[in-house]
Amino acid sequence: VPFKQAENLSHDNLVRRAASLVTDSSSTFLSQVTLALIDAITEYAKAVHTLIALQRQYLDSLGKFSPAQEDAIWQVIISQRAEVNSKQEEMNRFESTWVTSVRLCEMAAEAAYISGAENASVTVRTNILLAQSQVEEAQKLSLDAEKKLAETKVMEVEKMTQYAASQGSSNDEEEIPEAYLRED
Amino acid sequence: VPFKQAENLSHDNLVRRAASLVTDSSSTFLSQVTLALIDAITEYAKAVHTLIALQRQYLDSLGKFSPAQEDAIWQVIISQRAEVNSKQEEMNRFESTWVTSVRLCEMAAEAAYISGAENASVTVRTNILLAQSQVEEAQKLSLDAEKKLAETKVMEVEKMTQYAASQGSSNDEEEIPEAYLRED
Numbered sequence: 184v185p186f187k188q189a190e191n192l193s194h195d196n197l198v199r200r201a202a203s204l205v206t207d208s209s210s211t212f213l214s215q216v217t218l219a220l221i222d223a224i225t226e227y228a229k230a231v232h233t234l235i236a237l238q239r240q241y242l243d244s245l246g247k248f249s250p251a252q253e254d255a256i257w258q259v260i261i262s263q264r265a266e267v268n269s270k271q272e273e274m275n276r277f278e279s280t281w282v283t284s285v286r287l288c289e290m291a292a293e294a295a296y297i298s299g300a301e302n303a304s305v306t307v308r309t310n311i312l313l314a315q316s317q318v319e320e321a322q323k324l325s326l327d328a329e330k331k332l333a334e335t336k337v338m339e340v341e342k343m344t345q346y347a348a349s350q351g352s353s354n355d356e357e358e359i360p361e362a363y364l365r366e367d
Numbered sequence: 368v369p370f371k372q373a374e375n376l377s378h379d380n381l382v383r384r385a386a387s388l389v390t391d392s393s394s395t396f397l398s399q400v401t402l403a404l405i406d407a408i409t410e411y412a413k414a415v416h417t418l419i420a421l422q423r424q425y426l427d428s429l430g431k432f433s434p435a436q437e438d439a440i441w442q443v444i445i446s447q448r449a450e451v452n453s454k455q456e457e458m459n460r461f462e463s464t465w466v467t468s469v470r471l472c473e474m475a476a477e478a479a480y481i482s483g484a485e486n487a488s489v490t491v492r493t494n495i496l497l498a499q500s501q502v503e504e505a506q507k508l509s510l511d512a513e514k515k516l517a518e519t520k521v522m523e524v525e526k527m528t529q530y531a532a533s534q535g536s537s538n539d540e541e542e543i544p545e546a547y548l549r550e551d
Contacts, residue, residue, distance in 0.1 A: 194399070194403035194407075194461070195403075198396070198461075198464065201395050201396040201399040204395060205395075205396045207392070208388040208389045209392075211388060212478065215381045215382050215384075215385040219378035219381070277378070277382075280478075280481050280482055283474075283478050283481050287389065287474045287475060287478045290471045290474045293467060294464075294468060294471045297467050
């Protein structure tokens with residue numbers, strides 16, 4: 184039927200279809216970035232937990248190691264701190280891409296809506312909400328890790344003070360490893 | 368090579384590819400909307416030119432028609448005015464979609480850039496510039512048509528005044544078609 188064909192090829196129709204392709208690809212982009220961000224958050228949280236474990240282990244064994252052993256432990260802690268920083272940078276990088284991908288999807292939803300592709304617009308808005316709740320869930324992991332790290336810092340100060348006091352008569356303050364004070 | 372494969376599957380790589388899909392589909396959307404807008408502008412300009420031609424024809428033959436003939440011509444002019452209005456609405460509708468599609472492409476370019484897909488970002492920005500220059504070119508047609516329509520209005524006022532003056536002694540002002548005064 185020629186009339187039907189003409190309708191299928193109308194500008195409105197072509198624009199609407201093109202808008203649907205945009206919402207599809209924007210949703211794909213959003214989910215790739217969301218997966219990358221969630222992985223980056225998880226890896227950062229894991230690195231923080233490892234750092235916490237190392238630091239607590241060190242504090243529990245204060246004064247039980249030889250200087251050479253202490254030095255070896257300190258190398259591990261310092262390199263884990265570098266790992267935490269690098270994971271945090273990676274996380275921040277994906278976080279900024281993620282914010283952009285959400286804005287892009289909002290723009291795609293608007294474009295689909297104005298083009299008459301209401302369903303595509305609703306779908307992409309649903310995907311935004313889903314991505315936001317997934318990222319919020321993951322961010323609880325990193326917030327929890329950061330909270331535990333802060334608690335460990337408080338513990339550190341207490342233990343180091345106790346240790347310094349117990350060593351006060353026989354040794355001088357030089358016993359507290361310099362790296363520890365410098366890096367924190 | 369396992370290392371090569373791991374690199375291909377990295378989050379950065381997947382995000383970059385997904386960003387390229389977004390710039391592709393956004394560019395397609397932009398060009399569909401640009402084509403639709405250019406067609407709508409062209410059709411609007413054509414409708415305005417037809418209206419101008421009808422009005423000039425009427426003014427050139429003032430007083431040469433029977434009341435029945437004048438009425439018939441007036442029906443044509445009135446329906447052409449409706450056509451112009453409808454083409455203008457269509458044009459305005461695509462214009463607003465087009466503005467959205469340009470903003471979408473700018474957003475896609477930003478997303479591609481932040482994802483490390485610099486080439487895709489540059490390509491979509493080039494497409495934006497191209498679309499803008501195509502639309503500006505088409506808008507010259509409609510601006511030209513609107514200018515000519517305004518000139519015809521000035522001509523109308525002059526001709527109608529002359530006609531009214533020439534008819535002044537023998538006929539009264541009722542001779543100027545009511546529809547003409549009402550619709551303009």
